[in-house]
Amino acid sequence: ATPADALVIAQNIDDIVALDPAQAYEFTSGEINTNVYDRLVGYEAEDTTVLAPGLATEWVADDAAKTITFTLRDAKFASGNPVRPEDVVFSFSRVIKLNLTPAFILAQLGWTPENMDDMVTIADGKVVVKYEGDFSSAFVLNVLASRPASIVDEVLVMEHAEGEDLGNAWLNTHSAGSGPFVMEDYRPAEIVRLTANESYFRGAPAMKSIIIRHVAEAATQQLLLTSGDVDIAKNLTPDQIAGLPADTVKVETYPQAAVHFLSFNQKDEELTPPAVWEAARYLVDYDGMTQSFLKGQMEVHQAFWPKGFPGSYDETPYTLDVEKAKQILADAGVKTPINVTLDVINSTPFTDMAQSLQATFAEAGINFEILPGTGAQVITKYRERTHQAMLLYWGPDFMDPHSNAKAFAYNSDNSDENYTATTTWRNAWAVPEELNAKVTAALAEPDQAKRNEMYVEIQKEAQASSPIVIMFQAALTIAMANNVEGYVNGATSDFVYYRLVTKQ
Amino acid sequence: MSAIRLNNLDIAYGDTKVVHGVNLDIAEGESFALVGESGSGKSTILRAIAGLAPDWTGEIAVLARPRSHAIERAVARQVQMVFQDPYGSLHPRKTIDAVLSEPLEINSIGNRGDRVEAMLQAVGLDRRFRFRFPHQLSGGQRQRVAIARALMLEPKVLLLDEPTSALDVSVQAEILNLLKRLRREQGLTYLLVTHNLPVVSFLCDRLAVMRHGRIVEVADVALLKRGDLAEPYSRELLAATQGRASLTV
Amino acid sequence: MATRDWLLDDSPTSRWQANAGRAYRVFASLLRNPLSVLGGIIILLLLLTAIFAPWLAPYSATGQDLANRLAPPSGTHWMGTDELGRDIFSRVIWGSQITLTIVLLVALISAPLGLLIGAISGYFGGWTDRILMGVTDIFLSMPKLILALAFVAALGPGINNAIIAIAITSWPAYARIARAETLTIRNAEFIAAVRLQGASPVRVILRHVLPLCTSSMIIRVTLDMAGVILTAAGLGFIGLGAQPPLPEWGAMISRGRTFILDQWWVATMPGFAIIVVSLGFCFLGDGLRDVLDPKSEGK
């Protein structure tokens, strides 16, 4: 059994590379940052779909001047230092100056190490954020709600800075935020321990400590949960969840923003005919998978922006129809069989998905040879554009449809030199100019409703003809002890909140 | 011409020198015996001549050709050795046929089947033994195979290291007869190590007595038969042998 | 009876009869040991299963039936079905082919390699020995998994590469055994005898030293087979073994481990197959140990 004032979680945390918000880019580190840091604005635990005030109590956007002015609240960091505008300036500029992985999110605002001092400034005790580029303030707010925009305690951080690292090394094992929790202990591949921040401005959380134990093996997580030695098990498979005892354990499902897709590398001649792309859409056993091994883990979704978020397109026109696929291929004169390698991450459910795809595609003469590999291995190949077919997923970098539109429907330079971390470039798909143009236009559109419509339009187009076959939207099914209440899990790991958790 | 000439031969195993300044000259066609105390270096001398104990100084000449320290193929066809232990000197996984054909194969000599058969006959082994494995043979039979193997390459000199000491008297007699006959028929030279003086008396022309790594006496077998050895140690050996020989036939 | 007499003839008339006779003797002693007979039967069954898999398997190894997934063992599916609704019994049967390949390839690659390196090292001694044993030590002290992973990663996934990787990681142990044995053999008088006849080192090693090391090697290899099959499973555990949907037993267990608490048959059935086959090899190996040991062959 676990103590009443501590929440013990079994979770695979070996993805953590960095915990400094200026560097953190993994699922688990995102989750920890969310519970340790605050941002100016954010999607909060009470309702993760509404942009709510964070450390900023209010803000005034001036789309013409491309500035937003934030008024800070009277809050304290866990260290006891007050949250000052200087801390905001420091936090943003250190992300840009350190220029680590997530920096590109803030850099979209036209921020560079050189111009940083002008872009974020202090005026009358308020923070003035300037941005450059053809986009609306709505987009900017979404960017500022993202993880790298977390506010860190400048005084504390600089006490621990080494050389030019702006406290990066120290922040990777400690926290310096104003959020509901303080990171007390982190041992890689072992444990993360958070303790309550009693001075949190929204009020101290009920749980005095959150203990995240690294448990890589799902079956072990299951045993821990059913034995009552953890309150939450994060990585159970649907089959395990189905077998849990209902009297002690409850199960919650949270729709996720990540989409799962099958893509074809356009460097491969055989895979360039649009008929192949189209046929592929009829060769996925959408229902078979979601009703069996993907049950509760994914639902059918065929456009790049996930359901439940403004701008999503929820139609699912494609179902498994082998005859039709054959017809499409035959009509276009595509010669079968086509033999293709399919790269896939070697863990569940990806290998199962790959095998299902293999079975259905084979019926229409597209033969997959499944090449399972570790995550790093698959990504390496993907970056080099040397794969043929790829089964992978994509989560938005921040909660704005542009994040995915850019990834799935925009590619202005398909050359090998112009490395871009988008799905389009990585599959060597030279997006038609007009689609590129539509993506740029949607980004610039200030009217939120119109903007959403434009994204639906883009998605329809990409759905009809693209070598990227979007199949599913992820869902997270989490099993927890019956007495756990108030656990909030938003659409990405950035929206996991422990502060409302209580245990009866 | 001398078949084997040892000049001031010293042999060592690592740090310890076991043979000290040995001089010997064995004529071609002679049968020469090396007798003496156990551990006095008799086997070691034979091994050095064959090239199996490479740590020596001095001079070894075989059929007037100086011997190098390693095993040489040219020497192989002139000098062969028969070991003491008939159980350890045959490869346990090879038939007699394979054991006897091997030297022919190595030296690319043809007509192997016939030669093997002829040799089996020469050492008095029935053809039935040709495809047996060593463990199917008695000690005496194995020793015959070992002798046959040594003779396959038609060497001139045979080094015999206690070829009968592991065998009982009746088998010993067979081997001794065989050696005697082969020498008569093929004009072989023998260098024979033994501690059995009657054997020396039966098979050899001359003998050397060794003690503590040195040769103490070289004598003619006639002297042995007469009980006329010069050195005290030689006489001691002789006396002990005679004291035991209570049986007369 | 006549054949038996012919085989047991103490005076065989041909090389062929002599060798057949020796083989028969080994075989006959094996038959006298009930456990090695059991081992032999298991291996024979494995062999037959692998050969006749297409006729023995009631279903296809890859045919999915998502509606009927994770069905417990029953009359229609003797060992139940797996996460994609495939018949586990059929997969186990088809998997025997892969297991057999693994076992054969490893035996054919690593044992001869280790044997040769060990024999050369032991026979020549000196610098050759030092260098070869240095290399062996390096490979021995290098975490096995690293080597295997590296090979799989470098050569690409796939069961054959996994097998090569396993083979390459397991030779050092054999080299050490072969060397130790060679050291005891190389001073034997029968080796001195062939050297005296002018045999080259190559000949001595290949024709005289190796045949004596092989029996202990065969024993070791059969004993290690369990380990080899399990190493393949271990590679499967981190996802580098057989490519899906190949019915490799180790991969099947690895995949089934998430179901181990609720759908025990998914992991247990192939696990059972591995245990049975390993036991088969071990029993046979133990039996061979008793009959092939040169000491026991004295008479």
Next chain:
Amino acid sequence: MAPLLSVQNLRVSFPTHRGRVEVVKGISFDLRRERLGIVGESGSGKSMMGRAILKLIRKPGLVTADRLDFDGADILSRSETQMRAIRGARISMVMQDPKFSLNPVMTVGEQIAEALVTHEKLPRQQVDERIMSMLEAVRINDPRRVAKLYPHEVSGGMGQRIMIAMMLIPEPELLIADEPTSALDVSVQAQVLDIIDDLVRTKGMGLILISHDLNLVSRYCDRILVMNAGTVVEECAAGELERASHPYTRGLLAAMPVIDEVRVELPVLDRSQWAGT
């Protein structure tokens, strides 16, 4: 006087590919407190007979006998535990090959001490003394040093003498000596055998001396059994060996070369009758 050892139809067999093969085929003899010599060619079953008396034949070997009595009591029916009280203390056996018969990782002294203290609880001091005097008795020059050596550090001849010392130290009533002196210098050989001889005379010990050296046996024994292929072909008093009548024995005798040899060829046994094996 009842015989010390009474053997009646002793058989030892081993399973082979062609069924059980008897290597000792029904041997019978009675041994008083005397010296019995056993000769015969290699493989005739001499050692096996010796081992059978001590019940040392391991499975799958099989020992049967109509009677195998030691000091009036049956040996075959004894349990292993009961045998332990007999072995060493009352019957002991000098093993044939000292190179393999001594434990390579124990010092010679330890191994001798073990033989003594197993049957007799003695103070340490006394044990040491007994060992030293025993080693001296078998003509070992520097017993204190040798006692501390390991078997691989002693020569074959020393090994044989150590073996004899080890088996004589518990003062057994019956000693089976299997080729005890084959590696010894002729002169040392005589000295060692004289000690054993002495024990037989003064302490009434029984001796079975196994050898293929006819000279040796005829000199040191009272009675001789000649064995061939597992059976006793001839039994005679030692002095009468020269006059042995069995052709096999005569063959053996004739085959020995002599120091003043004049024969061109030694007569050999006609082995055609048993050449098949």
Next chain:
Amino acid sequence: MALSPAPAVVARRRWGRGLSALLGFVATVFLTFLGLLAITFFIGRVIPIDPVLAVVGDRATKAVYEAARAQMGLDQPLYMQFFNYVVGVLSGNLGQSVSTGRAVAEDISRFFPATLEMATIGIIIGVVIGVPLGVIAASRQGSIIDQIIRVVGLLGYSMPAFWLGLVGLAVFYARLRWVGGPGRLDIFYDGLVDPVTGLTLIDSLLAGEIDIFWNAINHLILPASVLGFFSLAYIARMTRSFMLDQLSQEFVTTARVKGLPERVVIWRHAFNPIRVPLITVIGLSYAGLLEGSVMIETVFSWPGIGNYLTTALLNADMNAVLGSTLVIGAVFIFINKVSDVLYRVLDPRAR
């Protein structure tokens, strides 16, 4: 008498040989390590995994990627990279792990003791049970006890470790509650004692926390038993095999001739000579356990070196891989040398 060189000469020669033997020893160890590192380093370069990805993740821009690559020194020629690494190692710096973001030395000092603890208990179980089983089996060759021991041993050898581990957890932890669950300690004890040696058992005793000590044992016993069962199987079968060889030796018969009790015959005469090869076998399986078992560590959430190494390798985190390889290699070589020394102590023939 054979002439022997004057004692002084011998002494000098001995001493000279001792020195050159020592130098040769150091040289071989050094070369072995160098070879080990070179091969591992090379492996790190041929595996098709981009080491930069572990640092920057898959979304980084080209500029970030290039910067990280340069910072990792990957833009230098291979031999320079290797040279720099070796220089670093010689000055005691194993570099930084990219997947944990910490110094490799620090990581290893945390992960290795965990494995060490588990492997040590495991090998103790394996030896304490395996050796007697092997001896008993050999001394009753062919009996029913022998067959049972062999089958049980072989089972341990052929059962997938993770299967055994999971089933063990399900039965002894979840169902029966006899042992602690996954991990090294119950969560409430975690972090209460300062790591001094890194071995929980020792650290807790040093801190005087008996409760924690028992808790640690409670957690250790199951994974160690699974490892132990595995090595037990191997040790028992090797012991049996060695014992059979010895029991057929003449000197064992000699011991029986002396009338020694069977216990003495078996343990003093037959067992003593096999201590040496047995130590080699045990040493090697201990070293194998110290390599860490990814599967056991994963199933038991054990923060051990096997998992660390594997994760590092799968991310091409080469500093971590090289560092762990070095430590594991050192363990192997150390154990090898220790068994050499024991060999010399225990076997008079080798002195």
